[in-house]
Amino acid sequence: MSFVKLTASTLAIAAVSATAAAARDQVQIAGSSTVLPYASIVAEAFGENFDFPTPVVESGGSSAGLKRFCEGVGENTIDIANASRQIKDKELATCAENGVTDIIEVKIGYDGIVFASDVNGATFEFTPADWYKALAAEVVVDGKLVANPAKTWADVNPAFPAQPIQAFIPGTKHGTREVFEEKVILAGCEATGDFEAKLAGAAGDDEKAKKKAAEKACMALRTDGLSVDIDGDYTETLARIESNKDGIGVFGLAFYENNTDKLQVATMSGVVPSTESIATGEYPVSRPLYFYIKKAHIGVIPGIKEYAEFFVSDELAGPDGPLAEYGLVSDPELAKTQAIVADEAVIGSNM
């Protein structure tokens, strides 16, 4: 009877899965969608050049990736988390609670954050102060803190056209958001002098708490719809700009360089973003990219260390490698990172 056969095969499959669950031979990676293209380029070349299977790379954002990374040690947890920001103390604590103690931090290079608008629209030359004035929740007008009154870019800076402000910025689960807040909004807050006003009005027990409160007040963004959080990927930001020609979006440099037919990039403090200007530090809005390795998995899951070494090798992550070609700004101190990987130096071991 076929029913019996079907039941038997079902049981067989269950048995196979129970035995095979013990063996995983490919590296599992998850995390930042900014690091994803680089990780997939490396994973592909790794699969081609080594006898190990191609690693699996998932995206979902730095925070989501680190959360999964910190879930514990074992074959059903990921081996490597990609992040477009450094791991936080809070996350390290969560990791430690779940038994993930020895973590190797690998800096792969730098990524530029660019501001781009529709290719046929107006050209912009921004400074951090412009972005602060355009997007902050509260700004100082005539010595008083008021809800941000700016409606068009001309309100922000008379040199700009009277184009309505419509910004598409990364959502809070993206590492890019933090860099945007710190390197653009906070810098703008300080440059305009609003920081002092907010510090004066900040509540807190001591200087440090006050400063923190003022920083938080600076980085609070307006919620009246002129600044839109994009929780998806840069493709979504691009789609928003294509449907709303007044929009200005925040992108990674590599994404912009692949879409130069649709986007034009704005300068920041007079510098055009490029791998060169970011490497020299002239272009101010950039951040390091990382991945984190669970040391406990090295030797258990085959290929982790080889993958990490391959990733930071001069052939790939160097200034002439394929990663730089795609848009990664290579780290001048790559040799140091290579040493960290070779020695499996964990965070806190004072290399």
Place this chain on the structure above:
Amino acid sequence: MTDATTSLLTQDARTKKRNAAEARFKLYGIAAIGIGVAMLILLLVTILGNGVGAFQQTFVTLHVELQEKKLDKKGNRDPEDLKKVTTFGYDPLMKAAFDKAVKEANVETKLKPKDQAALLSKSAAADLRNYVLANPEHIGKTIEFTFLANSRVDGYLKGRVTRESIANDKNINAAQLDLVDQLVKAGVIEKRFNPAFILGADASDQRPEAAGIGVSMAGSFFMMLVVLVLALPIGVAASIYLEEFAPKNWITDIIEVNISNLAAVPSIVFGILGLAVFINTMHLPQSAPLVGGLVLTLMTLPTIIISTRAALKSVPPSIRDAALGLGASRMQAVFHHVLPLAAPGILTGTIIGLAQALGETAPLLLIGMIGFIASNAPGGVAEGLLSPNSAMPAQIYEWAKRADPAFYERAWGGIIILLVFLVTMNTIAVILRRRFERRW
């Protein structure tokens, strides 16, 4: 009342009004259908217009000299030594071969060999290396190869990339496009059907031209296999018991209501359940089609149970009564008489359930089947079930969010393939129903 002449031939005001209302309603109906059809046509035209290009790809034919001094310095053809030459070591061979092809085609160009070879796909070196590793005896000879061209070159031949659009593009410049034009004339570069799109594996962000949907198709296939093997027997057994054997009491009522509720649960919920139960508790491998299949089984079960029960209900009681009256046991009555008559309905429901599961993406997000999973095509059933893989809708989603616009075209191409599968499955369901369903 005396002058009120009523005739069947002339309509009075009330009849006119009623007829007008009916005519209006018909018009609304036609308009609704018209809108529906227009939407469908719009959808199909968009999908075909954007996606057909993905089935064609630009190829470059080169004669590559497999130089022994580059590939096998020791000259002993030892596979271990050959493997030490990475794909980067093959780049000079490609450059030399491309330069030769340009010279043979009598094309004048001021481009350096490096910029010429940049027109090739980044996958070319890997293809060449795989060939050499598989055929070490060919080292030292000159072999004709057909490589993929870079996605920008491909886009240029397809009209996606134009001389205007590359103004700020650092990946290709006008001089390279001039070279492409001349090589197309010389027959070195040509656009033709690309089976690798249907059969191949995913590729990284730098080489959209090499990406294919084949491996994720295999992933979808293995998931459907799991769904079929699990959901069909479980679903049919549950429905037969509920319909034919179970006493009608409050327990079966609760079960019935909950099965209907389960059918309405959003699929992402099953994904979370799958992550918690199959991966975290049962320690099944991540990203495996087996887990995807189990999750989709949970999702498909209610659909199969509901349609099976409807099919069983539609078999008239007289058939059961006749079988029982002739002395058959209840099980014999069900398996010999009721089930065969209900089979077409059950199959239809199963196929529709499978089609639904085939197009499902959301639960796969949570069990790690969406991402860069460039595995090779699985070698067997066990590997197909357990090694990491993606699924067709997941692959389409993944392509749609990548930076290079060439992936966008592939996403549309993937949609075409997925639609072909869905339409085929639904057509089979309709045919089965038409052919074998009996009405009483």
